[in-house]
Amino acid sequence: MSQLQGRRLNPANIISIALIGLGMVVMFAPFVWMFSTSFSTVREAYSLPPRWIPSAFRLDSYQRVIKFIPLYLYMWNSLKITGLITIGQLIFCSAAAYGFARLRFPGRDWWFALLLSSMMIPTQVTIVPIFILMNRLHLYNTHASLILPGLISAFGVFFLRQYFLTIPEELEESARIDGAGPLRIFTRIFIPLSGPSLSALAIITFLYFWNELFRPLIFLSDYNLKTVPLAMVMLQGQYGAGNTAVIMAGASMAVLPVLLVFIVAQRYIVEGIVLTGLKG
């Protein structure tokens, strides 16, 4: 703690805590309303004052959602795409980070600078040519069209390289003397020592791609290939004018996995994001 306000309940502290508490309510309120509305009847959903506690736990709306779209399939799709991208990034980014951090080869720093500069390129600039490319490769409307470009992360390489640079050279030297080559040094020394950084990268990567809307909206049109955010678009289109409860049921189901993961792993998520922010 760097502030020395003391543990007194002075007015400034009380006001701060009150405002923070109000903010907390604002952060959670929409989700509480979402859960409550998902259990209400259509009419109740529109009644005022808004209901924060459901009068009964009706599952009608949830059943409607499942009948309308294969939401479990969509969750599996999201999991598949996000999982493969995350694992792929961990492997490829750590390998590249090691190469750039500890191996010497002609043009190394030049290649790294080139890769780094690509962080400035927004997705929307490259999305049209990538779309055309996927079309040519007959990969449009497949999960591969989302996974393959997702395996490249200049940020991931940068972030992991920063960490690798802090690993003492003596460890490498002694391994080299024992006859270990780069691969063994990488897998036996660098990877085991990088737990926090790797999990931080995994967490933010997973979160980012799980919640992604833009690329799936563009690349996936097949009914069975869609992801969870796209399910929300579909529900909005079908029930937007009439049935709030059904849409909220869909939203609740979409949020539930994230909520569970968050409850279990919040410390790692929070630490991970702060870590990537501080290093980046």
Next chain:
Amino acid sequence: MNATDLINPKEKKSRSVQCKEAMAGYLFIFPTMLGFLIFILGPMLAAIILSCFSWDLLSPQESHFIGLTNFSRFFSDPRAAAVYLNTFFFVICEVGLFISIGLLVAMALNRTFHPIIQYSIKISYFFPYVTSTAVAAVIWSFLFGTDLGAVNYYLGLLGVNKIPWLTSTDWAKVSVIIVDVWKNIGFYSLMFLAGLQNIPAQLYEAANIDGVNGWQRFSKITLPLLSPTVFFLMIIGFINSFQIFDTPYMLTRGGPGDATRSVVMYIYEHGFSFYDMGFASAVGLTLFVIIIILTIIQFHFSKNWVHYR
């Protein structure tokens, strides 16, 4: 490896060792760099070329070179000014709110000494950040309902008239900003909190001994030492907000009219509804150039106010 290598480990390695290391190096970076060439560099160059073409997706052989026509078409489109103005408005308001509210929340959090309370507040602010924008925007689209929405109901209790959050061209923009700030404020608060906790306590102790008041403590110690964090978050917020798409798309689909249409929504519309790919590429390039220029300007001015230790 022989005895002399052990005695002088830092000496230049033999040619074959260097060669092997170089090969290993190339192998390690190969997957990423291959992907970089195929999915980043290649498309970047292709976008530049595409922007000068009228590209027909279905029959590419029909595509023809049209020079800078796409660009002139864009600059003479009145909607172009509208979407850019919208986007600028979003960026300025959002970054301003991210920094100010984020800092205030972090400072208030910093006063909370009880670790459990501080921790639970931290994570509750963070929860909206980890959910999908699609879900968040859909929920808010109902909360912002003019007649039946919860927000107007509670405002009504305070004596405020019903606000047409999503149906008025001005209020719709505000709604987008509110949702985006609500969703992301946890990230900024957390970053500021980390930055605040990095400030050595001795500085504040010394200030206390000198009898410095609260405002001076803030302006002379906290702000300068926090300036790198502020700058970093400004850049991040700026670049992210410029690319805004999910929130306006899910909240209002760009409406009413074009009131909340962002540049990226415009690109999406032209590239993937009208399949006018050359044009969409051109607009994408303008976005890229503007982001780069404004980022460089910010970096340039940062020398005046960012203090690095």
